[in-house]
Amino acid sequence: MQEGGSASGKPRETKVTNPLWLNAEITFRCPLHCVYCYNPVDYARSGPELTTDEWLRVLRQARELGAVQLGISGGEPLMRDDVEVMITEAHRLGYYSNLLTSGVGLTEKRIAAFKEGGLDQIQLSFQDSTRELNDFLSSTRTFELKSKVAKLIKQYEYPMVLNVVLHRLNIDHIQAILDMAEAMGAEHVELANTQYYAWALLNRDQLLPSSEQLRRAEEITNQFRARVGNKMKLYFVVPDYYANRPKACMNGWGSVFLNVAADGLALPCHEARMLPGLTFPNVRDHDVRWIWYESPGFNAYRGDSWMKEPCRSCPEKVKDFGGCRCQAYMLTGDATNTDPVCDLSPNHRLITDVVARAQTAGPQVKVQPIVFRDDKNSRRLSEKKTQPESAPVR
Amino acid sequence: MSERRIAFDDVCALERQYRLQWEPAQDSFVLLYPEGMIKLSGSAAEIMKRVDGKTTVSGIVQDLQQAFPGVELRQDVMDFLEVAHARGWIRVGQAA
Numbered sequence: 488m489q490e491g492g493s494a495s496g497k498p499r500e501t502k503v504t505n506p507l508w509l510n511a512e513i514t515f516r517c518p519l520h521c522v523y524c525y526n527p528v529d530y531a532r533s534g535p536e537l538t539t540d541e542w543l544r545v546l547r548q549a550r551e552l553g554a555v556q557l558g559i560s561g562g563e564p565l566m567r568d569d570v571e572v573m574i575t576e577a578h579r580l581g582y583y584s585n586l587l588t589s590g591v592g593l594t595e596k597r598i599a600a601f602k603e604g605g606l607d608q609i610q611l612s613f614q615d616s617t618r619e620l621n622d623f624l625s626s627t628r629t630f631e632l633k634s635k636v637a638k639l640i641k642q643y644e645y646p647m648v649l650n651v652v653l654h655r656l657n658i659d660h661i662q663a664i665l666d667m668a669e670a671m672g673a674e675h676v677e678l679a680n681t682q683y684y685a686w687a688l689l690n691r692d693q694l695l696p697s698s699e700q701l702r703r704a705e706e707i708t709n710q711f712r713a714r715v716g717n718k719m720k721l722y723f724v725v726p727d728y729y730a731n732r733p734k735a736c737m738n739g740w741g742s743v744f745l746n747v748a749a750d751g752l753a754l755p756c757h758e759a760r761m762l763p764g765l766t767f768p769n770v771r772d773h774d775v776r777w778i779w780y781e782s783p784g785f786n787a788y789r790g791d792s793w794m795k796e797p798c799r800s801c802p803e804k805v806k807d808f809g810g811c812r813c814q815a816y817m818l819t820g821d822a823t824n825t826d827p828v829c830d831l832s833p834n835h836r837l838i839t840d841v842v843a844r845a846q847t848a849g850p851q852v853k854v855q856p857i858v859f860r861d862d863k864n865s866r867r868l869s870e871k872k873t874q875p876e877s878a879p880v881r
Numbered sequence: 882m883s884e885r886r887i888a889f890d891d892v893c894a895l896e897r898q899y900r901l902q903w904e905p906a907q908d909s910f911v912l913l914y915p916e917g918m919i920k921l922s923g924s925a926a927e928i929m930k931r932v933d934g935k936t937t938v939s940g941i942v943q944d945l946q947q948a949f950p951g952v953e954l955r956q957d958v959m960d961f962l963e964v965a966h967a968r969g970w971i972r973v974g975q976a977a
Contacts, residue, residue, distance in 0.1 A: 505906050507918065553906025556916060581902055583913040608898070608915045646898055648915070675915075 503789065505553035506745040506779055509582075510757070513542065513573070514562040515749045518591045520859040521614065523652055523687035523694055525757050526562065531865035534750040539569040541771065543576050545747055548775035550580045554745060557582040562749065565592030571600045578605025585610060587650075590636035602643050609640050610648045613664075620657055637671040649673040653704065654681045654694040655845070661704045665711045669719065676719060678708060680726040684758045686860045688817060689868075693857050695728060695845040728838050732803065733810025733826035740788035740812060745779060753778045755785055758813040762822050788812050793823050797831045887938060887962050893971045894934030901929050912970055919970070928961050932971055938962065 515530040527533070537545070546557070557577050564570055565588055577584045585608040586601065593609075601609075613633060614620070622630060640647055649668050651657075657664070661678070668676045680701075681687045681694050696704075708723045715721075727734050737744045737756045746754040751769040754760055760767060767784040768777070779785055787793065791804055798809040809815075810826020818827050818837045825832040858864055887893070895901065900913045901921075910926035912919040921929060927948070931941040942955050965971045 508916075553904070555904060555906075555911070555913060555918060581904075583900060583915070583918075585915055607900070607913075610915075644897075646915075 503780055504742060506549060506775075507554060507743040508556040508558070508745065509546070509549040509554040510558040510560060510744065510746045511542065511545070511573070512560050512562065512746065512748045512757070513537070513564050513570070514566050516566040517562040517589070517860070518566070519563065519589050520861045521652075521686070522690045522857050522859055523654060523681040524860040525682065525685050525687065526860065527758075527760055528685050528689065528860075529865060529869035530562075530749075531862050532869040533748070533752075536567075536749045537747075537751045537770070539572055541751065542569075542573055545770050545775060546573065546577055546580060546582070548770075549745060550582060552776060552779060555581065555583060557584040558587055559584065560587040563589050563591055565597070571597070571604055574601055574606045575604035578607075583607050588612070590633045593636045593639065595639060598639050598643050602645075606645075608648060609645050610650055611637060611640065612650045612652070613667075614652065614657065620660065634671065637673075641672055646675060647671060647673045648675040648677075650677045650679065652681055653678050653696070654687075655696045655700065656693065658696045658700050658704045661707050662711075665708070665721075669715065674719060675722075677722045677724065678704075679722070679724040682727065684813060684817070685761075686858065689858045691841065692844065692855070695726065695841060697846050698729065698842075699846075701725060701729065727814075727828050728842055730828055731830040733807050733814075733828040735807045736811035736814075736826075739808045741779070741785040742789075745775070753782075753785075755788075756811075756813065759784075761813060762816055788822075795823055795825070797829075797833075798825050801831065887959060887966060887973055889937065889939040889942075891938050891973050891975065892934060892936065893932045893938065893941075893962060893966075893973050895929075895932060896969055896972055899970055901926075924957065925961060928958055929965070929970075932962075932965075 512526075514536055515526055515533060517524075517526075559570060559573065564586060570586070574584055574586075584606050586606055587610045589612050598609075611633065637647060637649075649671070651664055651668075653661070658680075664678070665676070680696070683691050683695070687694055705723055705725075708721060712721050741755045744756060746757055746759075747770055748754060748760070751771045752760055753768050753770055753773075753775070759765070765784050765787055768782045770778065773782065791799070791808075794804065794809055798804050807829075810828055812822045814828065815824045815826050816822035819834045824834065827834040827837045829835065898914050901910060902913065903909075904911045907920055909923075910921045910929065912921060912929070927945060928941065931944055936944070938958070942958050945954050945958065946952075962971065962973075966973055
C-alpha cells in the first residue's frame with residue numbers, strides 16, 4: 488500500500504494494464520431460476536447470442552492482449568452445444584479454462600469431450616444441501632442430478648470445486664451443506680454470501696442474513712475447517728453489507744477483468760450494463776483491443792480522476808478504488824459516489840438501515856413475494872426498465 | 882501444511898491444478914491455477930521447467946549446473962523447492 492502521497496487529492500496517472508481474465512457469459516438461458524442470480528433482470532430483452540465463430544474470435548483477440556484465465560459461464564453454459572469447440576480452442580490458445588455450471592446438462596459424453604479438449608476446471612454450484620430448499624430456491628428439481636454430476640467430476644479427475652451461495656434462507660443449514668460437501672469429496676468449497684445485484688437486489692430483504700445467522704455460520708465453518716484440515720479448502724465470504732469498507736470491486740475498473748455477455752456486450756464487470764450514461768461496446772462492432780484500451784466505457788472509471796469526496800482524498804482509494812460503481816449507482820443514484828458500504832460515505836445509512844431490518848426474526852418472505860429469475864419476470868421487469876431510471880432502490 | 886523437508890533423491894511434480902507456461906504478455910514464465918497466476922522470476926522458471934515428475938532433485942541441480950556452469954545453485958534450488966512445496970505448487974515423492 489502506498490502511504491501519504493496519494494492523499495493529495497491530485498488525480499494519479501494510471502497505466503492501463505492488459506486484461507488477465509476473460510469471463511464469457513455465453514448464454515443467458517438457464518434451466519434454474521435462482522432468486523439471487525446476478526444476470527441482468529432484463530436479460531429477456533437482450534439481443535441474439537454470439538455465434539460460435541464470434542466467440543472464437545473473442546477468445547483469440549482477448550488472448551492476444553494477454554488474457555489467460557477464462558471463465559465459461561452464463562446462464563447455464565451447457566445450454567449451448569458448442570462449449571466443446573470453445574474449450575478446445577481456448578486450450579490451444581493457452582487459456583486456463585474454468586466451466587461454471589449448475590451441472591444441468593453435464594452428461595458423461597460432454598465431460599469426456601471437455602477433458603479431451605483441455606478444460607482445466609469445473610466449478611459446480613449448489614443452492615443448498617436439502618433437496619426441498621434447493622428446489623425451492625432454484626425453482627426446479629436438480630439436487631439429485633447435481634450429486635450425480637459431482638461423481639462425474641471426480642471420475643474424470645477434476646478437482647471437486649463447489650460453490651454454494653449463502654443467504655438468509657439457507658445459511659442456517661450450513662452444517663448440512665458442509666457435510667454434503669464432504670460426502671461428495673469436495674476439495675474446494677466456496678461459501679459465498681449473496682451479493683446484492685440484479686435479482687438478488689430485488690429479493691434483498693428475503694436474502695440478507697442477520698448478524699447472528701452469520702456469526703453462527705462462520706463459527707460452524709471454522710469448527711468444520713479445524714476438523715477436516717487440508718483435505719478441503721473452505722472459503723467463507725461475508726456479505727459486504729456487513730463490512731465498513733467496500734470491496735476492491737474487480738480489482739479496479741478495467742484493470743484485469745473483461746466480461747463478454749451472451750449478446751456480445753463487453754463490460755468491465757457482470758453488472759455494468761445497468762449504469763446510465765455509459766455506452767458499452769459490442770464485440771460484434773469492435774475488436775477487443777479497442778474495447779479494452781480505447782472505448783469510453785472501459786475508461787470511464789479507470790484511475791481516480793472521476794472520484795468525489797470522501798474517496799478523492801482518501802489514502803485507501805489505492806486499495807479499494809472507492810468500491811463498486813454499480814452498487815454506488817444502485818443505492819445512491821450516482822455511480823461516482825463512494826460505495827455506501829464504506830462508513831465514510833455520507834450514504835452509509837442506506838446500508839445500515841437494510842442491515843438493521845435484517846436483524847428481525849424469521850424469513851421475511853411476507854414482506855413482498857420473492858421473485859424467481861425466469862423469462863416471464865424478466866420481460867415484466869424489462870417493461871418497467873423502459874421508464875426513466877431515476878428510482879434507485881433504497 | 883506439510884513440514885516435510887525435501888531430499889536430494891526426491892522427485893517433484895507440479896500439483897494437479899497447476900500449469901507452467903510462457904506468457905508473452907508478461908514476458909515471463911507463469912504458473913497458472915484456478916482463477917490465478919504466479920509470475921516466476923527467471924531462475925524460478927529454470928527450476929520449474931525441470932520439475933517433471935521424473936527427475937530427482939539432484940538431477941535438477943546437475944542439469945542446471947550444466948546449463949549455468951560456474952554457479953553454485955544447490956542451496957538455491959532446495960530453498961526454492963521448499964517454498965514451492967509450502968505454497969502448494971508442487972508435490973514431492975520418492976523416486977520410482
